[in-house]
Amino acid sequence: GEDVEQSLFLSVREGDSSVINCTYTDSSSTYLYWYKQEPGAGLQLLTYIFSNMDMKQDQRLTVLLNKKDKHLSLRIADTQTGDSAIYFCAETLQAAGNKLTFGGGTRVLVKP
Amino acid sequence: DAGVIQSPRHEVTEMGQEVTLRCKPISGHNSLFWYRQTMMRGLELLIYFNNNVPIDDSGMPEDRFSAKMPNASFSTLKIQPSEPRDSAVYFCASRGGTGTGVYEQYFGPGTRLTVT
Numbered sequence A: 001g002e003d004v005e006q007s008l009f010l011s012v013r014e015g016d017s018s019v020i021n022c023t024y025t026d027s028s029s030t031y032l033y034w035y036k037q038e039p040g041a042g043l044q045l046l047t048y049i050f051s052n053m054d055m056k057q058d059q060r061l062t063v064l065l066n067k068k069d070k071h072l073s074l075r076i077a078d079t080q081t082g083d084s085a086i087y088f089c090a091e092t093l094q095a096a097g098n099k100l101t102f103g104g105g106t107r108v109l110v111k112p
Numbered sequence B: 001d002a003g004v005i006q007s008p009r010h011e012v013t014e015m016g017q018e019v020t021l022r023c024k025p026i027s028g029h030n031s032l033f034w035y036r037q038t039m040m041r042g043l044e045l046l047i048y049f050n051n052n053v054p055i056d057d058s059g060m061p062e063d064r065f066s067a068k069m070p071n072a073s074f075s076t077l078k079i080q081p082s083e084p085r086d087s088a089v090y091f092c093a094s095r096g097g098t099g100t101g102v103y104e105q106y107f108g109p110g111t112r113l114t115v116t
Helices: B099-103
Strands: A004-006 A009-013 A018-024 A029-037 A043-050 A055-058 A061-066 A071-076 A085-093 A100-102 A106-111 B005-007 B010-013 B019-024 B031-038 B042-050 B053-056 B065-071 B074-079 B088-095 B105-107 B111-115
Touching: A004 A085, A009 A018, A018 A029, A018 A085, A018 A106, A029 A061, A043 A055, A043 A061, A043 A071, A043 B105, A071 A085, A100 B042, B005 B088, B010 B019, B019 B088, B019 B111, B031 B074, B031 B105, B042 B065, B042 B074, B053 B065, B074 B088, B088 B099
Parallel strands: A009 A106, B010 B111
Antiparallel strands: A004 A018, A018 A071, A029 A043, A029 A085, A055 A061, A061 A071, A085 A100, A085 A106, B005 B019, B019 B074, B031 B042, B031 B088, B042 B053, B065 B074, B088 B105, B088 B111
């Protein structure tokens, strides 16, 4: 099965908070990442968290990590139409040379 | 910084032709990655280099694919001969070598390849 899993789609109203969820299987993950991909563009690194942290906040973005449940989430406060994109969760494993393993992506649609 | 640069941005070619994709990593980065993105398979790592040396090419689909990194500022991904199933967006990414930069991987804009 997939090492990193995400739900396919999320719809949210402008101004509300968005929460995108991700689960992973390997407990030896060192870093966990969130990338954003807009149509026709490459992947933009949004934020990442070291596996010994529970939370990281960066402006409108909050990352929560539950290592026991192997669950990662990205909360976007005051979601804007420009936040509409595909969001990818990814993990690195030190034993695998710190390669990134990506989830399938969550398409977020922000409605006005 | 200009970021990771890829060329061409779009490539349309006929089956059987050779295709060469190019990448210039961020200056000072010592790791370079080639990915392929398709609707069916998502993002797949094809190969990555550390200090210009290929470290893991287990993701390269078959012998028709080859990648080189002759110096720290340039890499190519070649497909010969190309097939319609190679149609995808190919991304190059690079990663820095010191401090927390070793964990930050930055992507280029991608090359959209269409093989007819």
